[in-house]
Amino acid sequence: MKITNAEVFVCSPGRNFVTLKVHTDEGIFGLGDATLNGRELAVRSYLEDHVVPCLIGRDPTQIEDTWHYLYKGAYWRGGPVTMTAIAAVDVALWDIKGKALGTPVYNLLGGKSRTGAMVYGHASGSDIESTVAEVGRYIKMGYRAVRAQCAVPGMSGTYGVGRGDLFYEPAEKGLPPEATWSTESYLEHVPKLFEALRSSYGPDVVHLLHDVHHRLTPIEAARLGKALEPFRLFWLEDPVPAELQEGFRVIRSHTTTPIAVGEVFNTIWDAHVLIREQLIDYIRMSISHGGGISHMRKVAALAELHHVLTGFHGATDLSPVSLAAAVHFDIAVHNFGIQEYMRHTAETDRVFPHTYHFEDGYLYPGEEPGLGVDFDEELAAKFPYERAYLPINRKTDGTLHSW
Numbered sequence: 001m002k003i004t005n006a007e008v009f010v011c012s013p014g015r016n017f018v019t020l021k022v023h024t025d026e027g028i029f030g031l032g033d034a035t036l037n038g039r040e041l042a043v044r045s046y047l048e049d050h051v052v053p054c055l056i057g058r059d060p061t062q063i064e065d066t067w068h069y070l071y072k073g074a075y076w077r078g079g080p081v082t083m084t085a086i087a088a089v090d091v092a093l094w095d096i097k098g099k100a101l102g103t104p105v106y107n108l109l110g111g112k113s114r115t116g117a118m119v120y121g122h123a124s125g126s127d128i129e130s131t132v133a134e135v136g137r138y139i140k141m142g143y144r145a146v147r148a149q150c151a152v153p154g155m156s157g158t159y160g161v162g163r164g165d166l167f168y169e170p171a172e173k174g175l176p177p178e179a180t181w182s183t184e185s186y187l188e189h190v191p192k193l194f195e196a197l198r199s200s201y202g203p204d205v206v207h208l209l210h211d212v213h214h215r216l217t218p219i220e221a222a223r224l225g226k227a228l229e230p231f232r233l234f235w236l237e238d239p240v241p242a243e244l245q246e247g248f249r250v251i252r253s254h255t256t257t258p259i260a261v262g263e264v265f266n267t268i269w270d271a272h273v274l275i276r277e278q279l280i281d282y283i284r285m286s287i288s289h290g291g292g293i294s295h296m297r298k299v300a301a302l303a304e305l306h307h308v309l310t311g312f313h314g315a316t317d318l319s320p321v322s323l324a325a326a327v328h329f330d331i332a333v334h335n336f337g338i339q340e341y342m343r344h345t346a347e348t349d350r351v352f353p354h355t356y357h358f359e360d361g362y363l364y365p366g367e368e369p370g371l372g373v374d375f376d377e378e379l380a381a382k383f384p385y386e387r388a389y390l391p392i393n394r395k396t397d398g399t400l401h402s403w
């Protein structure tokens with residue numbers, strides 16, 4: 001089999017997505033997600049201008065060799081643009097292999113370790129009362145795990161807090177909006193939210209999660225982790241910016257609240273110290289930003305040795321192609337922990353018809369060959385790209401902060 005062509009599509013059915021379609025001389029095609037939130041067109045150019053010409057004529061079944069060809073052959077290794085582009089090619093090749101062999105991708109990864117992947121949904125509200133009610137709504141829908149984010153009094157537009165429907169979208173159209181941040185108010189407020197949640201729903205009805213979005217210093221994060229211990233979180237996510245990883249030793253030495261990190265990591269080299277030193281409990285790298293299925297198999301294998309579980313990023317900016325790949329991976333890999341599942345809009349689901357489905361708190365993959373996801377090019381063309389960014393975040397004195 002040979003690759004004959006590869007096309008890149010940028011569309012915006014509710015939000016922007018970049019999709020790679022790899023064609024072969026046997027008529028089989030594979031799909032990959034190349035979406036990088038707020039930097040979509042950079043990945044399109046990386047693929048169209050630099051990667052696609054090198055793919056023509058290659059054997060699509062040689063997935064591992066192609067991965068190293070793109071990673072090592074570029075000389076310039078790693079980074080989100082490169083690794084998202086490599087991931088899109090890699091996932092498309094796994095899709096092709098599954099279709100060529102007539103088997104779902106999870107079978108190529110060792111078969112099922114479980115039947116479904118437990119997911120968590122996003123509940124948020126403008127105050128504690130509405131956030132508690134929203135968590136209740138998710139419990140009623142069957143979720144076993146819910147991330148809870150609440151607006152902080154006195155702060156405009158707290159990042160990660162949705163606008164009360166099931167299709168919360170973190171990016172906003174146009175140029176980046178700006179929000180304010182006060183660590184003092186946040187640290188005061190979050191324990192009150194989780195106290196209210198546990199007193200409403202009890203100690204064990206639902207797993208509770210929280211995302212700090214990289215906004216604390218290590219000692220502040222340690223204080224938050226300690227304050228949340230009585231409410232038994234499933235995890236506390238991205239407590240500090242993860243460039244300086246020594247910070248996680250400080251957090252770890254003070255609290256038993258489980259820690260999750262990694263949605264902005266791109267290679268195993270970003271994660272190996274945190275994993276080897278057991279400074280985290282969940283690795284959140286995703287297939288689409290972490291070099292694809294081939295690379296994430298290595299990350300998961302390293303994590304398995306060190307009692308770290310997977311908890312893949314699954315926000316709306318990861319397209320249904322990514323989500324399908326994640327669900328196949330989740331049910332195959334032994335050290336799976338949880339899968340983030342932010343529902344896509346109906347328009348997105350129509351552009352990417354898929355067979356994975358949600359039931360009773362779990363996602364299940366389809367049983368057809370490959371990933372079980374398609375791409376409706378004609379419909380996608382009706383939703384052209386619209387510039388959109390994640391918000392910028394400033395402290396109350398105007399200093400730029402982590403988003």
Ligand code: KDG
Binds near residue numbers: 037263313314340390
């Ligand atoms: O593109 C960035 C978003 O996906 C991210 O901000 C969402 O933090 C997020 C999460 O945990 O889903």
Ligand code: MG
Binds near residue numbers: 211
């Ligand atoms: Mg996050």
